Amino acid sequence: MTGPKRVAAIHDISGLGRCSLSVIIPVLSAMGVQVCPVPTAVLSAHTGYGEFVMRDLTDYLSPTLEHYKRLGTEFSCIYSGFLATSEQIDHCLEFFRSFPKALKVVDPVMGDNGKSYQTYTPELCSRMSELAAVADIITPNLTEAAILLGEDYPEGTLDVAAIRSWLVRLSQLGPEIVVITSVPSSAHGICTVGYDKRRSSFWKVVGDYVPISYSGSGDMFASILIGGILQGDSLPIAMDRASTFTQAAIKKTYSYGTDWTDGIMFEPQLYRLKGMNELSSYTSL
Ligand code: PXL
Numbered sequence: 001m002t003g004p005k006r007v008a009a010i011h012d013i014s015g016l017g018r019c020s021l022s023v024i025i026p027v028l029s030a031m032g033v034q035v036c037p038v039p040t041a042v043l044s045a046h047t048g049y050g051e052f053v054m055r056d057l058t059d060y061l062s063p064t065l066e067h068y069k070r071l072g073t074e075f076s077c078i079y080s081g082f083l084a085t086s087e088q089i090d091h092c093l094e095f096f097r098s099f100p101k102a103l104k105v106v107d108p109v110m111g112d113n114g115k116s117y118q119t120y121t122p123e124l125c126s127r128m129s130e131l132a133a134v135a136d137i138i139t140p141n142l143t144e145a146a147i148l149l150g151e152d153y154p155e156g157t158l159d160v161a162a163i164r165s166w167l168v169r170l171s172q173l174g175p176e177i178v179v180i181t182s183v184p185s186s187a188h189g190i191c192t193v194g195y196d197k198r199r200s201s202f203w204k205v206v207g208d209y210v211p212i213s214y215s216g217s218g219d220m221f222a223s224i225l226i227g228g229i230l231q232g233d234s235l236p237i238a239m240d241r242a243s244t245f246t247q248a249a250i251k252k253t254y255s256y257g258t259d260w261t262d263g264i265m266f267e268p269q270l271y272r273l274k275g276m277n278e279l280s281s282y283t284s285l
Contacts, residue, residue, distance in 0.1 A: 003034075005230045006074065008099075010038040010061070010092055011081035011109075011219070014052075016045035018263025019216035020082050024223045030270040031227035036075070038064060038095075041084035047118045048215050048261050054119070056084040061091035069098055076230055077103040080131060081219065086124040089131060096134050103229065106135035106175070107222045111143045112182070113213060114153035133174035137229070139222040141182040145170060157186045160285060164202055167195035177235060181221055182213070192221070192243050193285055196235050202285035203236040205243040210254050216263040221246045224273065236282035244281065245273060 007028060011020040025035045038061065044053040078099055080092045096104050108128045110116050116125060125147050132138050132148060146153045149169055158166070163183060170178040179194040189209030195202050221242045228238030246264070253265045 004032055005076035006034045006036055007077040007079055007226065007230075008036045008038050008068075008075045008095065008102075009079050009081070009223075010040060010083075010088075010095060011079075012041040012043055012084065013037065013039045014043040014046040017048065017215045017261055018266070019046045019219050023216045023219045023263070023266070024079075024081075026270055027220060027223040027266070027273065028227050030273045031224070031231070032274075033076075033227050033230055036068075036073075040082060040088055046215050046261070050118075054084070058085050058087050058091070061088060062094070065091065065095055065098060075099050075102045077105060077226060079105040079107070079222070079226055081107045081222070082109045083124060084119065086121065086127050089124070089127045092131055093134065096131075103137070103226075104135045105137045105139070105222070105226055106131040107139045107218065108132060108144045108148060109218070110140075110147050112141055112218070114143055114146075116143075116147065129173055132170070135175040137177040137179070137225075138170065138173075138175045139179045139181065139218070139225060140170070141218050142180060142184075143182075145180045148173065157184045163193050164195075164285065167193060167202065168197075171195055171197040179225065179235075179239060181218055192239055194235055194239050201235075203239060203282055204285040205236070205239050205282045207243055207247040208251065210250050212250075212254060212260045214250060214253060214260050214262075214264045217246060217250065220249070220264060220266065227273070237279050240279040240282045241276055244279065245269070245276060248272075 013021040042055045185191040191206045224242035228241045249264045249266045
């Protein structure tokens with residue numbers, strides 16, 4: 001395939017709140033990657049608003065996949081995220097099976113801050129491990145990592161041994177690479193941790209603590225991580241790129257005092273994604 005790499009992004013599109021495809025399309029485009037949106041649902045605003053209009057697009061997914069197969073379309077990466085129904089797990093599995101050469105990334109979107117999202121049923125959450133099983137890379141936040149492992153959401157901080165054990169257990173579900181975001185770290189506030197099963201290497205990138213959790217942070221992190229990996233970044237450099245940009249955009253947003261539901265004010269900073277090359281704040285975990 002020539003030209004920009006192409007990613008099929010199986011996520012919702014929400015009008016208000018800067019999450020999912022509203023973040024993924026501009027972020028990956030700014031990194032020189034073409035996004036092919038495969039919307040799982042259309043929402044007037046993300047679920048954090050409490051009230052929203054939602055149209056489930058489950059019946060759109062299979063004919064869309066068949067269309068792409070008829071065209072002989074190639075994808076460098078298939079990336080799944082927010083799903084509307086447990087049946088959509090089957091459609092994602094079919095997407096992953098249909099493009100065996102593509103990098104398979106599963107962001108097991110299910111919840112945040114210890115709670116699952118309003119539209120996520122227990123069945124949808126329990127089936128998310130089927131996607132993790134076929135993924136090359138998974139990017140849960142701490143809440144989603146706990147759900148995948150059947151653990152309680154940890155109160156307070158986890159020590160290094162516990163974090164390493166969670167990473168290894170998640171990799172045993174299937175993926176070669178596991179990255180957990182929003183991990184509280186006693187010394188430093190918040191950090192992102194990663195594990196590369198093939199190399200048995202553990203990584204950490206530390207960020208400053210900001211007392212608000214903005215919607216779409218995980219979507220921004222995962223899409224920059226993917227953009228980095230597709231351009232040849234090592235795992236720690238891709239983690240660093242994703243954390244550094246997301247952190248800076250979060251801090252800038254915090255300075256304006258907007259509501260968390262409004263998401264990260266990333267638009268004026270997109271241009272920075274092109275020039276971020278001095279990345280060395282990652283360490284071994
Ligand atoms: O960023 C995760 C996400 C994606 N899509 C929708 C959401 C959320 C989190 O609240 O509601 C619709």
